[in-house]
Amino acid sequence: MGQKNSVTVTDNRNGKSYEFPILDGTIGPSVVDISSFYKNLGMFTFDNGLTSTASCQSAITYIDGEKGKLMYRGYDISYLATQKIFADTAHLLLYKKLPTDEEREAFRLELKRRSFIHEGMIKLFDAFPDNAHPMAILSAAVSTLSTFYFDHLDVDSPSEYMEMAKRIIAKIPTIAAFSYRYSRGLPIIYPNLDRGFVENILYMLRAFPYDHVNLKPIEVKALDTILTLHADHEQNASTTTVRTVASTHAHPYAAVSAGIGALWGRAHGGANESVIRQLEVIGDVKNVEKYIAKAKDKNDPFRLMGFGHRVYKNFDPRAAILKNIRDQLMKESDIKIDENLVEVANKIEETALKDEYFIKRNLYPNIDFYSGLILRALGIPKDMFAVIFVIGRAPGWIAQWIELKEHNERITRPRQLYVGPEERTPKY
Numbered sequence: 001m002g003q004k005n006s007v008t009v010t011d012n013r014n015g016k017s018y019e020f021p022i023l024d025g026t027i028g029p030s031v032v033d034i035s036s037f038y039k040n041l042g043m044f045t046f047d048n049g050l051t052s053t054a055s056c057q058s059a060i061t062y063i064d065g066e067k068g069k070l071m072y073r074g075y076d077i078s079y080l081a082t083q084k085i086f087a088d089t090a091h092l093l094l095y096k097k098l099p100t101d102e103e104r105e106a107f108r109l110e111l112k113r114r115s116f117i118h119e120g121m122i123k124l125f126d127a128f129p130d131n132a133h134p135m136a137i138l139s140a141a142v143s144t145l146s147t148f149y150f151d152h153l154d155v156d157s158p159s160e161y162m163e164m165a166k167r168i169i170a171k172i173p174t175i176a177a178f179s180y181r182y183s184r185g186l187p188i189i190y191p192n193l194d195r196g197f198v199e200n201i202l203y204m205l206r207a208f209p210y211d212h213v214n215l216k217p218i219e220v221k222a223l224d225t226i227l228t229l230h231a232d233h234e235q236n237a238s239t240t241t242v243r244t245v246a247s248t249h250a251h252p253y254a255a256v257s258a259g260i261g262a263l264w265g266r267a268h269g270g271a272n273e274s275v276i277r278q279l280e281v282i283g284d285v286k287n288v289e290k291y292i293a294k295a296k297d298k299n300d301p302f303r304l305m306g307f308g309h310r311v312y313k314n315f316d317p318r319a320a321i322l323k324n325i326r327d328q329l330m331k332e333s334d335i336k337i338d339e340n341l342v343e344v345a346n347k348i349e350e351t352a353l354k355d356e357y358f359i360k361r362n363l364y365p366n367i368d369f370y371s372g373l374i375l376r377a378l379g380i381p382k383d384m385f386a387v388i389f390v391i392g393r394a395p396g397w398i399a400q401w402i403e404l405k406e407h408n409e410r411i412t413r414p415r416q417l418y419v420g421p422e423e424r425t426p427k428y
Contacts, residue, residue, distance in 0.1 A: 007032045011041055033387040044415045055240065056409060060093065060399050061232045067134035070318065072232060073097075081321050086198055086227040087111065090395035093232060094165050094402070107166075108197055115191040115200065117178070118148040125182040133310035134265045134387050137179035142172065143257035155252065161405065164252060165398040171289060172394050173197075176387045181361035183383075198224045201391065206379060218332055222325045223388070224375050229318040229367060230389055232396025234311075236270065238262040242397045243404050244412040252401045258417040259397050260390055269386040269393075272372035276382055278340070279372075284340070284346040292348070296357045306369030307352060309363070315364040329377050337377035345373060 006019040021033045030053045038044055047053045062071045070077040071091050073355045080089050084098070087108045091099040098105055110152055124144055129139050134402045145168070155164055174191055181188045181204075189207045191200050199220045233239070241261040244253065263269035282291050295304040309316050329335050330342065352358040375385055 009037075009041070017423070026062075027058075034376055038415075043416070045161070046417055050240075054102030055235055055412070056243065056404070057407070058235070058400070058403060059323065059384065060098075060396070060403060061234045063234050063311055065309075065313045068312055068317045070314040071194065071403060077317055078321060081225050081228045081318075084228070086224045086392070089228045089231050090169060092397045092403075093399040094162065110166055111170040111197050112191065112200070114167050115174050115197075117171050117174050121175075122188075125178055125188075128182060130183065130185045132183055134176065134179040134183050134384055135390075137163075137182065138172070138387055139257050139260040139264075141175045142168070142180065143253055144252040144262060145171065146251050155284055158397065163403050165395075165402065167251065168225075168256060168395050168398055170197075173201045173391050174204065175382075176391055177201065177374065180205060180381075180384055182393045183301045188220060196220065198227065201388075202378065205323075206386075216332060216335065218328055219297060219353075219378055222329055223378060225321065225325050226371055226374060226388065227392035228322065229371075232393070236268070238393065239397060239400055243400055243409075246401045246404050247409055247412045252398065255401055256394065256397055259393070263389060263393065264302065269389040270364055271305065272368040272375070272389075275368050276372040276376060279341045279344050282344050283349075285343050288344065288347045288351055291353050291357065296355075304348070304352070305428045306366055306372075307358065308363040309366045312364075312366070313362050315362075316366040316383070319365050319370060320368040322367060322374060323365075326370050326374050326377075329374060335377055337373070341376070345369065 005022050007022060008019055010017045018036075019352060020037065022030050023033050025028045034045055045053075047114045060073065063069065064076075070200065072080060072089060073096055075092065075098070080092075087104060088098055090105050090111075091097075104335075121141065121144065124141060125137065127241070128140075132384040138388075149167060155161060178188050180186075188205045188208055189209075194205055195203055199215055202215055202219060202223060203213055233244075238259040241246070241262040242255045245258045266274055282288060291302065294302040326337075326342075330337055330339075333390050352363065352365075358364075372382075372385060380388060
């Protein structure tokens with residue numbers, strides 16, 4: 001980072017001008033350092049939703065929304081999703097480099113060995129009602145990890161960072177699977193050390209005691225790809241939540257638990273579930289034109305889910321990758337994928353991509369438009385979609401936590417524009 005030129009702000013109230021330095025990143029837009037803005041002008045800046053505010057410096061993920069570009073540590077997402085596995089991406093996010101063959105095997109083995117949770121945590125799952133949402137159980141259980149693994153409550157050294165990071169990444173899938181099993185009243189299935197890290201997730205969700213589970217390579221590849229595509233996504237709502245909580249020096253278990261809560265929202269991690277629910281409402285290809293018209297009607301509250309993105313103003317680079325995976329799944333005749341929903345989705349995509357309304361507004365299918373159909377084909381129920389998102393995002397959250405720790409960033413403390421009543425005189 002280096003200073004280049006500056007921005008001059010003139011206060012028309014008194015005619016005084018102030019210089020604010022411009023900071024340049026490696027690539028992407030430069031930023032104006034307004035740290036001294038309040039000191040100089042006696043005012044705060046206002047940025048609703050923080051859409052034009054860089055809240056930190058980061059070397060993890062780069063997004064170019066205009067070009068539809070996404071990179072982790074400098075590697076394009078298409079390369080990582082098609083040529084590497086999720087464990088490689090997790091290693092990259094944590095260690096800042098892709099693993100060698102030996103490092104990959106050692107990393108995967110450690111994740112598998114750490115995937116078992118403390119037996120005392122089983123009692124926690126018993127405390128929830130059978131119909132509890134898996135995200136609620138997951139959030140509570142991740143926070144509870146600090147009571148069972150308290151040897152790293154004060155994380156100060158890089159070796160402690162990494163041990164803690166691998167513990168969280170390894171145990172979240174097991175907690176997620178147990179959450180699902182308990183929410184359905186099903187017997188829990190422990191991790192199988194003979195299976196791969198991603199394969200184990202599907203195994204723990206599907207298996208029954210003494211019953212063989214046959215998982216097809218394309219199924220494991222599909223879930224691996226989804227996890228890789230969700231591993232990090234710059235300073236989104238849940239990542240910002242993780243970093244905000246971490247800035248208080250809270251333990252990463254607490255920070256990740258808070259991130260899970262943020263991710264649960266329908267506008268964030270719950271978006272692909274909303275896509276499936278909407279496809280079910282539309283129901284048939286003959287209804288597509290009607291709902292497209294509703295989406296275009298500014299007086300109609302209906303919103304077409306799975307199109308457009310807050311950051312990507314052209315296309316979502318993750319969407320094309322998932323569309324290809326979805327098509328591969330459909331070629332496997334014995335994999336149950338709802339062909340009616342796929343037909344509805346294809347008709348929506350075909351119609352929208354030819355419609356001037358969507359073209360002018362750059363409303364292209366995003367990752368959520370395809371991921372829900374894939375997860376459904378894998379036999380994962382809708383209320384587990386956001387849980388799968390958490391499994392994928394865990395390495396990114398922990399990498400962001402480590403980065404904040406290494407930079408010794410200040411506690412997050414935004415200001416506000418107060419619009420409440422002036423001081424009131426009490427009546428006695």
